[in-house]
Amino acid sequence: MTRLLAIDHSPISFAAPPPPARAVPNQIECPDCGLILRALSPPPGRRLRCPRCRAVLRRGCPRGAALALPLALAAWPLLPLAFLTPLIHLSLLGRGISAALTTGPALLDAEGWLPLAAVVLLTACLLPGFRLLGLTLVLLGLRLARPPRRLLRPLLRVSEYLRPWAMVEVYLLGFFVAYSKLIDLARVRVELAGYALAALMLVMALIDEVLDPTRLWEEMAPPARGAATSPATALPSPASSRRLIGCLCCGLLCEGAPGARCPRCESRLHARKPQSFGRSLALVLAAGLLYIPANLLPIMTVDYHGQGVPNTILSGVEELATSGMWPLAILVFFASITVPVLKLLGLGVLLASARRGMTGRLVDRARLYRLIDAIGRWSMIDVFMLSILVGVVQLGLLVSVTPGAGAVAFAGVVILTMLASQSFDPRLMWDAAGRQRRRRGRP
Numbered sequence: 001m002t003r004l005l006a007i008d009h010s011p012i013s014f015a016a017p018p019p020p021a022r023a024v025p026n027q028i029e030c031p032d033c034g035l036i037l038r039a040l041s042p043p044p045g046r047r048l049r050c051p052r053c054r055a056v057l058r059r060g061c062p063r064g065a066a067l068a069l070p071l072a073l074a075a076w077p078l079l080p081l082a083f084l085t086p087l088i089h090l091s092l093l094g095r096g097i098s099a100a101l102t103t104g105p106a107l108l109d110a111e112g113w114l115p116l117a118a119v120v121l122l123t124a125c126l127l128p129g130f131r132l133l134g135l136t137l138v139l140l141g142l143r144l145a146r147p148p149r150r151l152l153r154p155l156l157r158v159s160e161y162l163r164p165w166a167m168v169e170v171y172l173l174g175f176f177v178a179y180s181k182l183i184d185l186a187r188v189r190v191e192l193a194g195y196a197l198a199a200l201m202l203v204m205a206l207i208d209e210v211l212d213p214t215r216l217w218e219e220m221a222p223p224a225r226g227a228a229t230s231p232a233t234a235l236p237s238p239a240s241s242r243r244l245i246g247c248l249c250c251g252l253l254c255e256g257a258p259g260a261r262c263p264r265c266e267s268r269l270h271a272r273k274p275q276s277f278g279r280s281l282a283l284v285l286a287a288g289l290l291y292i293p294a295n296l297l298p299i300m301t302v303d304y305h306g307q308g309v310p311n312t313i314l315s316g317v318e319e320l321a322t323s324g325m326w327p328l329a330i331l332v333f334f335a336s337i338t339v340p341v342l343k344l345l346g347l348g349v350l351l352a353s354a355r356r357g358m359t360g361r362l363v364d365r366a367r368l369y370r371l372i373d374a375i376g377r378w379s380m381i382d383v384f385m386l387s388i389l390v391g392v393v394q395l396g397l398l399v400s401v402t403p404g405a406g407a408v409a410f411a412g413v414v415i416l417t418m419l420a421s422q423s424f425d426p427r428l429m430w431d432a433a434g435r436q437r438r439r440r441g442r443p
């Protein structure tokens with residue numbers, strides 16, 4: 001008789017959860033180069049930098065949380081003004097129309113461009129709102145006699161994660177470019193939401209300037225007794241233990257196994273970002289492929305009295321230049337053409353150098369990584385400009401603007417390159433260089 005089914009009676013085994021990690025006081029791991037440092041709070045107005053890769057590790061603003069709370073509360077009345085009241089007014093041949101921030105996404109969605117509508121609505125409106133809500137609740141919660149830490153930790157984690165995706169300032173620059181294009185066609189007036197957005201951008205920038213997130217994390221879980229608070233020196237300590245892991249979310253140095261939870265923010269600990277190389281490479285390749293249609297296909301078609309003129313990113317820059325708006329043409333050229341190329345090539349260089357274990361120019365490569373990570377979001381200018389033009393011009397005046405497939409591809413390039421730089425772990429370059437040096441018998 002043939003046995004068709006074999007039943008395994010051996011006991012089912014589950015992998016045991018890693019033992020809880022332990023906080024290592026007064027030391028941190030540099031998130032850019034992996035150096036273990038003795039890091040103490042810098043004095044007010046000073047920054048603590050990594051002596052090896054020059055990354056800013058801490059900012060000295062002891063009263064940051066106290067200053068940030070009134071700023072965050074002041075930002076709240078600006079939100080409905082910025083997102084719900086008219087942003088721009090256009091008048092032509094005796095007719096006038098107004099459009100709000102949400103008019104563009106609504107019209108884009110109505111015409112079947114849901115991905116573009118979603119990107120604009122999320123990055124310019126919803127995510128800045130969520131981030132502000134998270135920060136306000138954290139700052140208010142920490143003022144309570146018994147802060148509800150279990151609730152505040154995920155809020156701070158999400159607020160910090162949303163930081164690069166909340167793009168009020170990039171939207172404002174897109175608005176400025178759209179305004180400059182429209183003043184050729186009609187009489188244009190900036191409405192209340194424009195000023196509210198500018199004020200909101202200023203307040204959010206001030207909050208980011210005064211607030212050191214590490215300090216908020218410390219307030220959530222006060223450092224161990226006897227922890228020193230000055231002076232601002234960073235002394236390399238012997239990289240003794242292989243079990244030391246710096247938490248990428250809150251910066252706490254922990255002693256424990258990968259997969260354990262950080263005792264301060266409860267994120268999972270990983271010695272390096274998981275599958276960093278493969279994920280960044282796949283995202284860079286996908287963004288590189290999308291970059292071709294993003295530049296070849298029109299991002300919008302401007303219809304002048306029944307005659308459609310397709311606009312690619314480059315022809316939009318040329319148009320600005322021929323209208324004599326040179327500073328704006330240079331700005332859009334830099335943000336929409338130079339920055340994506342710089343990001344793709346730069347990330348390619350970083351990935352290749354990490355894979356080959358290059359030992360030279362490590363500090364320059366760390367700086368290049370920080371630059372790529374910081375400037376990536378500014379390429380969204382063209383997408384925001386398009387949403388404003390669609391919102392204003394499609395409301396029944398003589399000229400009409402329709403989006404093109406190039407805009408979707410371009411938004412995809414910006415998002416994929418941002419995700420690629422977030423997935424890349426710059427410590428891989430230092431790790432690979434260290435292995436290469438050891439192989440060659442150098443210290």
Ligand SMILES: [Zn+2]
Nearest residue numbers: 030033050053
């Ligand atoms: Zn460093």
Ligand SMILES: [Zn+2]
Nearest residue numbers: 247250262265
């Ligand atoms: Zn943590």
